[in-house]
Amino acid sequence: MVxxxxxxxxxxxxQGKSLRGAAKELHYDVAYLSRVLNGKQAPSPELTQALNEFLGLSLEVESASRHDDEMDAWELARRVQASDVGPATLSRLERSFDELAMAYPKSEPEDLLRKVRKHSAYVTKLLDAKKTLSEHRHLLIIGGWLSLLGATVHIDLMEDDAATARLQTAATLAREAEHPEIEAWCYETEAWRVLTDGDYVRAAELSRAAQEIAPADTSAMIQATAQEGRAHARLGNASDTYSAIDRVQSMSAAMGSPNTPEHHYRYDPAKSLSYTATTLAWLGDSAAEPYAREVIKRLSPGDDVSQWPRRVASANLDLALVLLKENRLDEACDSAQKALLSGRVAPSNHWRALEVVRAVEARELPESADLREAYQILKAVEQ
Structure with a gap:
């Protein structure tokens, strides 16, 4: 046997195809495929079938799997290759997910969630259809990404039960499809949720768990590291915070700018600026100011605050915290007011806005009443 x-x-x-290219096309981890092709790990039946379809082969793992009845073998192959899905449908679903992930920074959470539900339902329908093994795995991956995005939106809306269900679904699909990056994002997303709930120790633990799973040189690895830094900042662990910031900046610089930097699951240098601003602001380090101002400069589309991406609103909150610490009170109140009036502070970030309002109130500044009113309006609009 060959x-x-x-x-x-x-x-x-x-055929002039690379190992990395094959892994990407088949949606398998390149390290796993490398172990198989170096004889260090036996291929799964699913991988065998996927490689056969990809390369036009008819390989078997063990000679004992040969069947004496050729007609039965041909019929089995025909059934495996029969499909009601097809590559065009999968490509459209992938593009649709990417469009949703790129719309996330500026979309209203409720509107985005409706679209996620629609596409998730279609993936569920296709999972019951006739398809090849590689198409089945591809659907699991798309379903995993959609479930992850849905969980993120539920967290923004403070819908914890729904967020938990979608995160569990995304993690299950990721494991079934052997897709560690999606699973790592699940841990990172949960880290963000518990951080907003004030459980900073657990947030750091979940962020490290995400880093252990995430493939190297991926956006999930960078984001999980950034999340760990923010947790340490809330805990006041300065050395661990600065270490995480340095690692994020190093990995971000090495990755470069993606073609679609607005994509929620693709890291880019602008995100590095945002996370650095927030992390340093939470640590009480005045070095946060230039980072926050650079985010505002790069991402603000104009004077109309209602058109801001959410990251600009967050950067203004970061800037307000730093300016308060430096007793630049008028500037601090102005930044806080802009963030609150923009309407671009998601419900999951209301606690950050309230933190700034309370800091102004503690100083008994004349702007306290206006900021408190703006915060109450923000809360009322989101309810």
Whole structure:
């Protein structure tokens, strides 16, 4: 019997395809595929079928799996390859998810959630349809991303039970599809949720768990590291905070700017600026100011605060905290007022806005009443 790994490596070479390219096309972890092709791990039946379809082969893992009845074998192959899904449908679903992830920073959570539900329902329908093994795995991955985005929106809306259900679904689909990046994002997203609830120790633990799962040089790795830094900032652990910031900046610089930086699950240098501003502001470090101002400068579309991305509203809250610490009170109140009146502070970030309002009230500044009123309006609009 032909050696499985040798045959696959030969076919890849003859067809001019790389190991990394094959892993990306088939939606398998490149490290797992490498172990299989180096004889360090046996291929799963699903991977065998996927490689056969991808390379036009008819390989088997063990000679014992050969069937004496050729007609039965042909019928089985026909059934496995039959599909009601097809690559065009999968490509459209992928594009739709990317569009939703890119719309996230500026969309109203309720509107985005309706679209996520619609696409998730369609994926569920296709999972019951006739499809190939590789298409099944592809659907699991798309479903995992959609569930993850849905969980994020539920967290923004403070809908904890729904967020938990969607996170659990995303993690289950990620494990079934052997997609560690989605699973890492699930841990990171839960870290953000518990951080907003004030459980900073647990947030740091979940962020480290995400880093252990996330593939190297991925957005999930950078984001999980940033999340750990923010948790340490809330805990007042200065050395751990600065270490996380340095790692984030180093990884972000190495990754460069993506083609679609607004995509929620693709890290870019502008996000690094935002997270650094927030982290340093929470630590009480005045170095947060230039980072916050740079975020506002880069991302503000104009004077109309209602058109701000949410990151600009958050940067103004960060700036207000730093300016209060430095007794630049008029500037601090102005930044806080802009953030509150923008309407771009998500419900999951209301606690950050309230933190600024209370800091102004503690100083008994004349702007206290206006800021408290703006905060109450913000809360009322989101309810």
């Amino acid at each position: 050696d499985f790994a040798d045959a696959v490596r030969k076919a890849l070479g003859e």
